[in-house]
Amino acid sequence: MRIGVLAVQGAFIEHENILKNLGAECVEIRKSEHLQQELDGIVLPGGESTVMGKLLFELKLFENIKTRIENGLPVLGTCAGAILLADKIEGENISYLGTIPMKIKRNAYGRQLGSFAAEQEIKGIGKFPMRFIRAPYIISAAPNVKILSTVEEKIVAVEYGNQLALTFHPELTDDYSIHKYFLNVICSRT
Numbered sequence: 001m002r003i004g005v006l007a008v009q010g011a012f013i014e015h016e017n018i019l020k021n022l023g024a025e026c027v028e029i030r031k032s033e034h035l036q037q038e039l040d041g042i043v044l045p046g047g048e049s050t051v052m053g054k055l056l057f058e059l060k061l062f063e064n065i066k067t068r069i070e071n072g073l074p075v076l077g078t079c080a081g082a083i084l085l086a087d088k089i090e091g092e093n094i095s096y097l098g099t100i101p102m103k104i105k106r107n108a109y110g111r112q113l114g115s116f117a118a119e120q121e122i123k124g125i126g127k128f129p130m131r132f133i134r135a136p137y138i139i140s141a142a143p144n145v146k147i148l149s150t151v152e153e154k155i156v157a158v159e160y161g162n163q164l165a166l167t168f169h170p171e172l173t174d175d176y177s178i179h180k181y182f183l184n185v186i187c188s189r190t
């Protein structure tokens with residue numbers, strides 16, 4: 001199984017380490033040539049969504065990735081990656097890939113509460129140690145978006161067909177169950 005990991009900025013190596021540990025092959029996506037191959041899934045990591053969004057355009061990755069996701073390529077977007085997937089960003093006129101009908105708020109917990117941990121149940125996965133870093137939360141989502149988890153009434157994980165978006169960082173824990181879930185989604189769709 002070959003997973004593309006967007007590697008232009010942010011915490012991509014941690015995702016690669018876990019996926020490799022679980023037996024997947026990882027390819028780093030940094031330029032458009034890297035997208036000229038079959039991929040079974042793609043990971044959009046945490047980092048800075050404004051920087052990643054800009055680089056997606058500048059490096060000519062945007063159209064290819066958006067089309068592939070729209071055509072059913074399984075995607076895991078974490079934190080900034082989830083922001084890239086949202087079709088609406090609170091208080092901003094732009095969105096990026098916009099493939100999930102949901103509204104997300106960036107840096108939603110304010111500066112003081114920028115980073116925190118929580119242990120919460122995720123549907124289909126179980127209790128998971130969540131690490132939030134200058135995290136967004138999902139304000140609302142279309143009725144056909146499945147809400148997988150909330151923390152203090154804020155949506156932190158959703159699934160929308162082939163797309164999985166989390167506002168926290170599963171790659172910074174030693175619990176691999178989310179990545180396993182993602183690989184299972186891929187297996188069930190191919």
Ligand code: GLN
Nearest residue numbers: 046047048049079080134
């Ligand atoms: N605050 C970042 C943003 O707005 C997201 C933080 C993260 O990915 N850890 O893009």
